[in-house]
Amino acid sequence: MVRSGRGAIYMALGPTFIEEARISAESVRRFMPDLRLVLFTDHPPLERGVFDEVIPLEEVHPKVHVNKLIAMLRSPFEQTILLDTDTFVCAPFGELFELLDHFDVAMSHDRRYIDWCPKNVGVPVAFREFNQGVIVYRQSASLIRTAEESLLWVNRLADMNGWVPDDQPPLRIALYESDLRIATLTSEYNCRFHTFGQVNGEVVILHGRIPGQPFTERNLSRIAACINKKTIPRVYVAGRVYALERPSIWGKSYFRSSHIVTMFRPTLGFWRATLRHGREFLRRRGLRDASGYLFCRMRGERQPSQ
Known part of the structure; x- marks a missing residue:
């Protein structure tokens, strides 16, 4: 070739x-x-x-x-x-x-x-x-x-x-x-924003899916705006972004962490995804079969055969 x-x-x-x-x-x-x-x-x-x-x-x-x-x-x-x-x-x-x-x-x-x-x-x-x-x-x-x-x-x-x-x-x-x-x-070129990590400067490439939300240009553009709201050193974990700020008092500077933005709420995303999967499961299996499956899971038993 x-x-x-x-x-x-x-x-x-x-x-x-x-x-x-x-x-x-x-x-x-x-x-x-x-x-x-x-x-x-x-x-x-x-x-x-x-x-x-x-x-x-x-x-x-x-x-x-x-x-x-x-x-x-x-x-x-x-x-x-x-x-x-x-x-x-x-x-x-x-x-x-x-x-x-x-x-x-x-x-x-x-x-x-x-x-x-x-x-x-x-x-x-x-x-x-x-x-x-x-x-x-x-x-x-x-x-x-x-x-x-x-x-x-x-x-x-x-x-x-x-x-x-x-x-x-x-x-x-x-x-x-x-x-x-x-x-x-560095992470600016492969920012795994949906889990945890750190960046310093502008994030160039995002990598991941927003928990519980569709993969769309609008949603990803919003994440980019959030994580690049400030370009000083920052960390992200479970949807929240914290910056390492350096204020000064009387000419003396010090470091402090500051929550600057929430990109998404993972618990809400979890329940959205769970409800979506639940609807799909109910549609495939039917109410009776799905109820039996969930009952067995709750009791720690094997799921009923299909």
């Missing part, structure tokens, strides 16, 4: 995630109008829409996220930014491609609520997992070897643990074993 230029790629399976990818791609187009956009999917839409090209995935891995590794290998660009469908761009990001003058790949760390990595694969705890929602990379023989090795580790970990991991633990191992030069991005 002859690769050229710069571009953004998405991997989306099914209509719901294709629609998310469209919203994300339109946010890219707003700030990076000349950047080419490519969608990898198992359900090619009738019209390309915002995408310059749609590439069908002939074989789909049963573990959805692993298909991102496959899309990485098939990128038509020399320099690529891979974006998850639930990303939303808030500002231009051309400086990310400048990193590729000195590095092979750029990613941000993923500090999950609980980190998971097998202890017998030779990767130190200090070499943390990278989040694959935003990956900037240039195609090279080393990059291709690392992506292919990640796919091999998917099968190895499945054999070791009896279940298939997502894309990030295999890539963590393959990156550690590789000779790639890795640039670590």
